[in-house]
Amino acid sequence: MTDGDEPPAILAEAVSKRYGAFTAVERLDLHVRRGEVFCLLGPNGSGKTTFLRMLAGYLAPSAGRLLVAGHDVVRDGLAAKTKIGYVPESVPLYSHMRIGEFLRFMARLRRVPAAQVAAAVRRVAELLALTDVLRKPIRALSRGYRQRTALAQALVHDPEILILDEPTNGLDPRQIMETRALIRSLSGRHTVLMSSHILSEVEKTADRAALLLDGRLLGVRALADTPDLEAWFLSVT
Amino acid sequence: MNTLVILFRKELNAAFVSPIAYTVAAVFLLVLGYTFSLTLFSTKVANLNYIFHQMYVLSVLLVPVLTMRAFAEERRTDTLELLLTAPVRELSIVLAKFLATLVLVLGMFAGSLAYAVVLGLYGDPDWGPIYSGYLALALHASLLVSIGLLMSSLTENQVVAAALSLGTFLMLWFSDSVAYLLPPSFASLAVNLSLIGHFKPMVSGSVFLSDAGYFVSACLLALFLTTRKLAER
Numbered sequence: 356m357t358d359g360d361e362p363p364a365i366l367a368e369a370v371s372k373r374y375g376a377f378t379a380v381e382r383l384d385l386h387v388r389r390g391e392v393f394c395l396l397g398p399n400g401s402g403k404t405t406f407l408r409m410l411a412g413y414l415a416p417s418a419g420r421l422l423v424a425g426h427d428v429v430r431d432g433l434a435a436k437t438k439i440g441y442v443p444e445s446v447p448l449y450s451h452m453r454i455g456e457f458l459r460f461m462a463r464l465r466r467v468p469a470a471q472v473a474a475a476v477r478r479v480a481e482l483l484a485l486t487d488v489l490r491k492p493i494r495a496l497s498r499g500y501r502q503r504t505a506l507a508q509a510l511v512h513d514p515e516i517l518i519l520d521e522p523t524n525g526l527d528p529r530q531i532m533e534t535r536a537l538i539r540s541l542s543g544r545h546t547v548l549m550s551s552h553i554l555s556e557v558e559k560t561a562d563r564a565a566l567l568l569d570g571r572l573l574g575v576r577a578l579a580d581t582p583d584l585e586a587w588f589l590s591v592t
Numbered sequence: 593m594n595t596l597v598i599l600f601r602k603e604l605n606a607a608f609v610s611p612i613a614y615t616v617a618a619v620f621l622l623v624l625g626y627t628f629s630l631t632l633f634s635t636k637v638a639n640l641n642y643i644f645h646q647m648y649v650l651s652v653l654l655v656p657v658l659t660m661r662a663f664a665e666e667r668r669t670d671t672l673e674l675l676l677t678a679p680v681r682e683l684s685i686v687l688a689k690f691l692a693t694l695v696l697v698l699g700m701f702a703g704s705l706a707y708a709v710v711l712g713l714y715g716d717p718d719w720g721p722i723y724s725g726y727l728a729l730a731l732h733a734s735l736l737v738s739i740g741l742l743m744s745s746l747t748e749n750q751v752v753a754a755a756l757s758l759g760t761f762l763m764l765w766f767s768d769s770v771a772y773l774l775p776p777s778f779a780s781l782a783v784n785l786s787l788i789g790h791f792k793p794m795v796s797g798s799v800f801l802s803d804a805g806y807f808v809s810a811c812l813l814a815l816f817l818t819t820r821k822l823a824e825r
Contacts, residue, residue: 411677414825436679447670449602451609463598464678508674 362425364389364516364546365410370419372405372570379405381570382419389515392542394557395550396588397567403550404444406567407520410548411441424515437466440509444520444550446501448493454504455480455489458511465512479507483537499530506537510545517541519549523556535560554584568592595680599688607696612661616654617696621703623650628707638715643707644725644795648788651697651729651736652765656757658696659740660750662689663822667748682822686815689741697733701726721797728794731807732787736761738814745821761787 365387372380380402387393395403408414409421412432421428426435449457458476467475480486483503488496496504502522509517522538523531538547538560551557557564558578566573566588573591581587607613627646635642666672675685711717736757743756768786771779783789790803 408673411673413673413677433679433681436677439677441674441677443670443673445670445673447674449606449671450669451606460598460602461674461678464595464675464680466679 361389363387363422364391364424365393365548366420366422367406368420370406370409370416370421372402372409372414373417379570380409380416383567383570383572385565385572385575387546387548389546390543391562392538392547392549392560394561394564395548395567396552396554396557396564397550398552400569401552401567402570403552403567404520405570407441407518407548407550408443411439411518412436437512438514439516439518440465440512440514440545441518442502442505442509442520442522444524446498446505448496448501448504448508450492450494453490453492454485454496454500454507457493457504458489458507461508462511465514467512475511475513479511482510483507498525499527502526502530502534506534510541514545516546516548519547521551522549523551523553531556554588558584566591596684596688599675599680599684600691603688603692604695607658607692610661612657613696616657617700617703620650620654620700624704624707628704632710638711638717640704640707640711640717640722640725641795643704644729647701647704647729648732648791648795651733652761652787653758655693655697655733655736655740656743656754656761658693659737659744659757660754661744662693662741662753663744663818664748664750664753668750676822676825682819686741686819686822690737690815693737693741694734697737698730701729701733718797721795724797724799725795727799727804728791731794731804731811732791735787735807735811735814738811738818742814742818742821745818 363386365385367383367385370380370383371378383406395406397403405414409416410423410428412428412435415429423435424438426438428435452460455476458479459472462472462475463469476489477486480489483506485500485503485507488500493501493504506522519538523534526534535556538549541547542562549560561578563575563577564584565575576587578584624643624646628643631642663672666675676682708717708722739760740757743760744753746756747753764785764787768783768789771782774782784806790806793800794803
């Protein structure tokens with residue numbers, strides 16, 4: 356399949372984000388295909404989170420054009436937001452709620468019809484093994500369950516595109532393997548755009564990866580064509 | 593509209609699981625009950641004028657405590673990122689927080705209706721100033737809540753938000769006091785900005801459109817600025 360066969364899930368054209376004199380993302384061009392797992396790879400401070408936040412509609416680009424499922428995130432922001440599920444790196448949750456209550460709230464907020472909310476919550480609870488803890492208060496959750504709950508809220512409206520900022524951050528090895536397996540299982544049905552600064556993580560999860568450094572895109576590679584990711588990383592940085 | 597209702601319910605639930613709302617309401621009603629009993633037994637006059645002024649002062653002191661968390665806490669815990677990346681308009685988020693906090697404050701005020709009932713049962717009060725007094729309090733509360741939300745949207749520190757709100761309320765309260773120090777054009781502005789200057793006539797039964805207009809327009813301005821602040825990112 357070539358890039359021209361169907362409209363991309365995500366299209367960035369010369370996207371920049373500036374804070375005064377500081378440029379967090381500089382003229383970034385990116386094309387993410389539908390159904391693939393795409394990873395933004397780069398060290399801390401390379402602009403990954405800023406770019407993901409622009410895609411999710413939390414930050415506005417200073418320049419350039421950013422399309423999500425064909426919707427411009429600036430001009431048609433609400434429509435773009437209905438197409439995405441987003442898990443920020445800090446895994447924010449409402450600690451005064453119970454898991455089920457939180458998922459129902461997020462489902463309603465993400466425009467799941469009222470009659471389908473219960474089924475949507477059941478579906479994601481089963482997918483993320485949360486069924487037995489739906490009545491548990493969020494404030495009492497371990498890091499692993501917090502991450503699962505955050506993933507569940509991002510999937511509850513069955514979005515076309517899933518945006519995950521450092522999804523395995525702070526998880527133990529078993530939870531990391533489970534999260535990787537989950538992300539792989541979502542590919543095809545969902546487009547997954549994730550960020551990571553861990554090479555082995557990218558190798559085991561992504562179909563393609565883009566390397567960012569100081570807000571600039573250094574290259575994009577298909578993982579199948581890149582047997583030695585570390586060598587590629589070292590050659591371009 | 594639907595989103596506004598969903599967010600409003602979430603805000604109201606959040607308020608009732610926090611001890612802040614209960615503590616503020618308890619302090620408010622305790623002080624008010626004490627003042628009412630004291631005033632009634634010492635003056636033996638069947639009006640609520642003194643109580644309304646007491647409620648004015650208490651709301652200036654206590655509303656910052658109710659509004660300080662609104663945006664500051666959402667920023668601190670990053671949950672604002674969840675809200676702003678959902679298909680929700682910034683205006684809905686602001687209005688939901690505004691309405692939920694206003695319902696809390698008006699609920700506290702409603703506790704004082706018991707005093708009006710007592711006066712009605714055992715005296716012969718002039719009901720006009722009581723009705724206009726409650727109207728004044730509702731408008732006053734709307735303005736305080738909207739300014740409190742604006743201050744909360746400026747910081748992620750709750751204490752800073754509360755201090756900014758309280759400072760703004762006090763400046764508005766006493767703005768007419770500095771009028772005599774200012775040139776005539778600025779003096780007029782300072783007098784017209786005064787919270788108490790627009791509150792007093794209504795509490796004594798004189799309802800002027802200019803007073804109601806002050807509260808409504810200043811409230812709308814604060815809500816507009818809060819929405820702009822939220823959209824600025």
